[in-house]
Amino acid sequence: MKKKITNWSNYPVVEANLLPFRYEDELRQLLNSQQEPLITRGNGRCYGDAALGPNILSSLPFNHILSFNEQQGIIHCEAGVMLDELLELIVPKGWFLPVTPGTSFITVGGAVASDVHGKNHHKDGSFSNHIVELELMNGVGEKVRCSREEKADLFAATCGGMGLTGVITKVKFRLKKVESSFINQRSVKAKNIDEIFGLFEQNEGYTYSVAWIDCLQKGKDLGRSVLMLGEHAKREELPNRQQMHPLKVPASKKVSIPFNFPSFTLNPLSVQAFNFAYYNKMLGNEKKDIVSYDPFFYPLDSVLHWNRMYGKKGFVQYQFVLPLEQSRQGLIEILEKINSRKMGSFLAVLKLFGEQESLISFPMRGYTLALDFPIVNGLFEFLDELDDVVMKYGGRIYLTKDARMKPEAFWKGYPNAQKWVDILKKYNPDQKFNSLLAQRLNIIS
Amino acid sequence: MKYILILGATSDIAIACAHEFARNGYGVQLAARKQDKLKIIAQDIEVRHKMPVTCHTFDALDYESHHEFWKKLPHRPEVTLCAFGYLGQQEKGQTDWREAWQIIETNFTGAASILNIVAQSYEEQGRGSIIGISSVAGERGRQSNYLYGSAKAGFTAYLSGLRNRLYKKGVHVLTVKPGFVDTKMTEGLDLPGPLTAKSEQVAKSIYKAHRSKKDVIYTLPVWQLIMQNIRLIPEGIFKKMNL
Numbered sequence A: 001m002k003k004k005i006t007n008w009s010n011y012p013v014v015e016a017n018l019l020p021f022r023y024e025d026e027l028r029q030l031l032n033s034q035q036e037p038l039i040t041r042g043n044g045r046c047y048g049d050a051a052l053g054p055n056i057l058s059s060l061p062f063n064h065i066l067s068f069n070e071q072q073g074i075i076h077c078e079a080g081v082m083l084d085e086l087l088e089l090i091v092p093k094g095w096f097l098p099v100t101p102g103t104s105f106i107t108v109g110g111a112v113a114s115d116v117h118g119k120n121h122h123k124d125g126s127f128s129n130h131i132v133e134l135e136l137m138n139g140v141g142e143k144v145r146c147s148r149e150e151k152a153d154l155f156a157a158t159c160g161g162m163g164l165t166g167v168i169t170k171v172k173f174r175l176k177k178v179e180s181s182f183i184n185q186r187s188v189k190a191k192n193i194d195e196i197f198g199l200f201e202q203n204e205g206y207t208y209s210v211a212w213i214d215c216l217q218k219g220k221d222l223g224r225s226v227l228m229l230g231e232h233a234k235r236e237e238l239p240n241r242q243q244m245h246p247l248k249v250p251a252s253k254k255v256s257i258p259f260n261f262p263s264f265t266l267n268p269l270s271v272q273a274f275n276f277a278y279y280n281k282m283l284g285n286e287k288k289d290i291v292s293y294d295p296f297f298y299p300l301d302s303v304l305h306w307n308r309m310y311g312k313k314g315f316v317q318y319q320f321v322l323p324l325e326q327s328r329q330g331l332i333e334i335l336e337k338i339n340s341r342k343m344g345s346f347l348a349v350l351k352l353f354g355e356q357e358s359l360i361s362f363p364m365r366g367y368t369l370a371l372d373f374p375i376v377n378g379l380f381e382f383l384d385e386l387d388d389v390v391m392k393y394g395g396r397i398y399l400t401k402d403a404r405m406k407p408e409a410f411w412k413g414y415p416n417a418q419k420w421v422d423i424l425k426k427y428n429p430d431q432k433f434n435s436l437l438a439q440r441l442n443i444i445s
Numbered sequence B: 001m002k003y004i005l006i007l008g009a010t011s012d013i014a015i016a017c018a019h020e021f022a023r024n025g026y027g028v029q030l031a032a033r034k035q036d037k038l039k040i041i042a043q044d045i046e047v048r049h050k051m052p053v054t055c056h057t058f059d060a061l062d063y064e065s066h067h068e069f070w071k072k073l074p075h076r077p078e079v080t081l082c083a084f085g086y087l088g089q090q091e092k093g094q095t096d097w098r099e100a101w102q103i104i105e106t107n108f109t110g111a112a113s114i115l116n117i118v119a120q121s122y123e124e125q126g127r128g129s130i131i132g133i134s135s136v137a138g139e140r141g142r143q144s145n146y147l148y149g150s151a152k153a154g155f156t157a158y159l160s161g162l163r164n165r166l167y168k169k170g171v172h173v174l175t176v177k178p179g180f181v182d183t184k185m186t187e188g189l190d191l192p193g194p195l196t197a198k199s200e201q202v203a204k205s206i207y208k209a210h211r212s213k214k215d216v217i218y219t220l221p222v223w224q225l226i227m228q229n230i231r232l233i234p235e236g237i238f239k240k241m242n243l
């Protein structure tokens, strides 16, 4: 039975067969009985079409935790386990995720397939950095193990490989030791782009750093932002009350946006109001406090389905990275374009990445910016223009958030693309694994 | 330590209940036909909740084996959850007796067979708790699933009689009537929003009802209202409806 399926940005929407599996046997049966191409989907938190196709394997029921070594901090689990479930298990024992994206509602398989990054990329690299070993199931239902030592080419092509090497079934990875579940947070205001760049570079000693940037500012205020820095709080840094339960898991108080907002709520005016409110919440130039990990890492998770704010037409998220030397100039050019078009973004997040060596993962040394755009007429043409700027400066666009870029932008932005595609041919010879994204970008033709 | 025995432990509600009771400090005994699935479920519960879990082969239709099964359990469980069932295909069952037979036997006869034994044992020791997962489908026979519905109606009546018998003996019997349940396997199917519970939610309400010794619960409560109204429709009208 076909049903309508879409990922986080509600664009695109496809009619597809959703094929859930709970056990390895069930997955093998699906692989053997399906002649048509398949793609795996975790929790659909990628924004675009990476996890979409006419036949979608759903890994959500495949969510058993296999072992948790509390002494060494190593977890072994099936790919459908969600990060929020893992946190519930590991935090009380003094461990944390080595890398986490801005939402805890993603699966471990999705973390691997997009090789996700967090606010600590400059210190700890991306998710794949912490993987001990992976297990996949290939197109004919065979189990294949890989790691940096074993089938290293498959391992490299799978991390950030958008599900095209096979179904990731089991992941073993290292956790991060923490003394408390709290974050020592410092926020600093920056007047403009030069200030924020300076602050990022001065503060690379911090484990976590990210900035929220107000895209509607112009001229000397261009790049006005707030930098948020954080460290896992040590036990003795906690107020007395919290010292009693230093590893407390915050209770979830979630509200849901039950339906799609009408799209007019997101005009530049409402964006401006939002930005203003956000920016002025913090009156001094600098603020320090101790917060639980939830608001620090997952500020949006408390509003379930916030994506519905963008209305029925959906939105796209545009995330790019520019090489360090080109970042300042490229960013100014892009912010000015956004400004002049009044295509204002509700949320814009800026971050300085560290070095990254990988085959096909997104991060590279330099600044990355993520922006949301509600879908309106002319948007895609506008984004093509932004792509040109990103390409001109040698940058690239994050596949997991993309739903619209042209193949040229992909092939230009990812210098190892051909090498990656060659490995795909070796491990996915019949092109059993294929997605709308892979077709759109001529990865699998 | 207290134990819960879960019969038919591979269903979604059963798995969710296993987690919920383990989270609340119960050791878990998982029983089902297929052992390979049980093992991975058991491992997962042990890692997450640090409670002991054992796996046992149980076939609801193999009545002869039920005594032996009960006797061989490593611990006498304080709580027995009867969660197995077979929805089957109504239309097939109308002409194919094997299908009809399997629906009736699994949902009613198999349950009665094993619970007879459990009830006897609990009665003798003067304590224990039996939880039966029945269904709102048992409230009134509908053309679309009356084989399943009538077997569940039988099971509901069985549980009610059991409660009546064991109440004085300190044994508690809880009847659970789930409406639509949204499981990970039905994710994406268009189940009607406000009428659909998640299996985790169902498990939580079962645990709560067990703690507070409720007799009958609907999950979600709105189903009680719906079924009350459906029961009130005169048969003369009901027979003409398309349900």
Ligand SMILES: Cc1cc2nc3c(=O)[nH]c(=O)nc-3n(C[C@H](O)[C@H](O)[C@H](O)COP(=O)(O)OP(=O)(O)OC[C@H]3O[C@@H](n4cnc5c(N)ncnc54)[C@H](O)[C@@H]3O)c2cc1C
Binding pocket: A007, A008, A039, A040, A041, A042, A043, A044, A045, A046, A047, A050, A051, A059, A079, A080, A100, A101, A102, A103, A105, A106, A107, A108, A109, A110, A111, A113, A114, A115, A116, A117, A118, A161, A162, A163, A164, A166, A167, A168, A169, A300, A400, A401, A435
């Ligand atoms: C609010 C929000 C904040 C975010 N913040 C960040 C961030 O800070 N950093 C970051 O890097 N990302 C971020 N993301 C993106 C998100 O982390 C990734 O898109 C992630 O891959 C989503 O995981 P998922 O389980 O939902 O997978 P899906 O969205 O379902 O799939 C994503 C990709 O993974 C593949 N995949 C999933 N499971 C498997 C499997 N078992 N085997 C093979 N392939 C598989 C799919 O085919 C697809 O290509 C954010 C997303 C949201 C909604």
